[in-house]
Amino acid sequence: MDFGLSDEQRQIREEVRRFAENEIEPVAQEYDVEETFPHDVHEKAAEMGLTGPYIPIEYGGAGYSILDTTLIVEELFAVDPGIALSISASSFGCEAIMEFGTEDQKERFLEPVALGEKISGAAISEPDTGSDVSSVSTTAEKDGDEWVVNGTKMWITNGTVGDFFVVLCKTNPDAEGRYNGFSQIIVESDRDGFSAEKITGKLGIRASDTAELVFDDVRVPEENLVGTRDAAFLQQMQFFDQTRTAVAAQGVGIAKGACEAALEYAQDREQFGKPISEFQAIQHKLADMHTRTEAARMLTYKSAWKVDQGEDITQLASMAKEYASRVAVDVADEAVQIHGGAGYVNDFPVERFYRDAKITQIYEGTTEIQKNIIARELLGKGL
């Protein structure tokens, strides 16, 4: 067993942190308040290769492992989750193209994303389809050599800034079994009949773009089908280990940022003639926050490492996602508490962490769904 990071991994972590502190921190509050996508930061991040680090070198990426990517996500989220998501999710959906796409699709879609010229998204959720993914009602019908897509997707990250989306569609309404008859189809945002409307007023990660997408007879060529027709559900499930581990990493990052901010503030702030870090009540909070963050980190790194070993880790990935997101929410809460009134306004980053943390318990499968999965695996029940 080896818990150490390699020199290369330590270097990645330090350089990403340097980037985040210099380029993200100074503008974090502004983008949060304005609720706009940080195009300029995304561009700088692309120069450094932070857009799609796991994309193979031959397609313009850095070819990094899931564990390496986890370290990157953690450092970015420790500084500002909204901008961090705008960077780390700029290749959302590309994992499907990487795994199941044709050579032509990889060249056309992966490279521009890795270079920061394009932004992608994954469109699964719908107004009436959230936790129950099998109820997707967006359809794609074959017409000659084209797919015709109709339906509405909801809560889509990068919705109004994305250049293309990997859209989960029902392609065979007559298929037997709840999980059959779906396909993943790439829809470019400049196709006729595509429209996106930004969703504003989010609690947190306000720099990240979220939108409702409407597909009204959108025609795309048949080459835009990713992988096997009608088999998208199985395809999609293969990434849950990876994407849930990524959200766990987001949680660890938020917890780390909140821990650091709280530790610093507790040493600076004085009451009753001494730093508040001298009070045992505060010391215990700090001890608990750091311990739980480290536990979440270990669970997340193990999950990432297992994904890299090619193991199937449904249960472990759900454990990491559920636990790390809960730790993020709890630790951010305690960080605000340690800041007192100063934590209740946006002069300090903990106010943002507190709002931003919550999303990690909702997207990529809610906390309840993760627990259902863990229990299902424990009890040996199938899908």
Add this chain to the structure above:
Amino acid sequence: MMKVLVTVKEVATVEDEFEIEGTAIDERYLGADLNEWDDYAIEEAVQIAEAIGEDEVDVVTVTIGPEDCEQTIRQALAKGADRAIRVWDDTLEDADLLDVGAKTAILEAVVEDEDPDLVLSGVQSGDDSFMATGVSLADAVDFQWAAVVNSLDLDVEGDTASVRRELEGGVEELTDVSLPAVLTIQTGINEPRYASLRGIRMAQRKELTVQRLADLGLDSSVVEGDLRLTGMSVPESESDATVFAGGPEETASELAAILREKGVGQ
């Protein structure tokens, strides 16, 4: 093939509050980082290589330091340097203080081995702040030199570096230096890049050779200097803050008057 040698140092960084133990700062308060000025020197070298053609310019870094500083050296490699040399051995390890003379002798030997067209060093190192190594090296190897360079335009055909350098009191000098030359690079000359993820990946495979004094044809006498560290203390700091009240119209001229009086502006 043109060769640019960049001197790279890992410097000690210190926290805002620290304790001094004898002639050293307690380890607990120390960190390490790439010397800020060297970051600009590396960037300048890499930009030269990018402008002329990466296959036609060899950017080599040289560092005097223990194995611990290899991570900092890899940072320079990740930013685009082609290979690195690190000089260290037990003699250097045991030396109390490496003064400018010792560093000059070591770097002189490296310059003789490498035969670079251009040597870029930082103006100073953030921890020792001698501000002398680059110029002293130029003297030792008998190269042309320019110190505190904040703009550089290289004419490879003409073997000339046109530089702008900072003098005191806000005065700058434009001058041409013929190659081979040593330039000490000032912060602000460029905007140092972040090491890219690809760069970090490739840096792991770049050559980093370790040389002992003996490999460079030197013996332990190079570390014998006249300089001794006899004490360390926090300088008395006197704060001298002036607060101007009022709108920009009045305060701007008050500020200008003070700056003129202190000799900052012309």
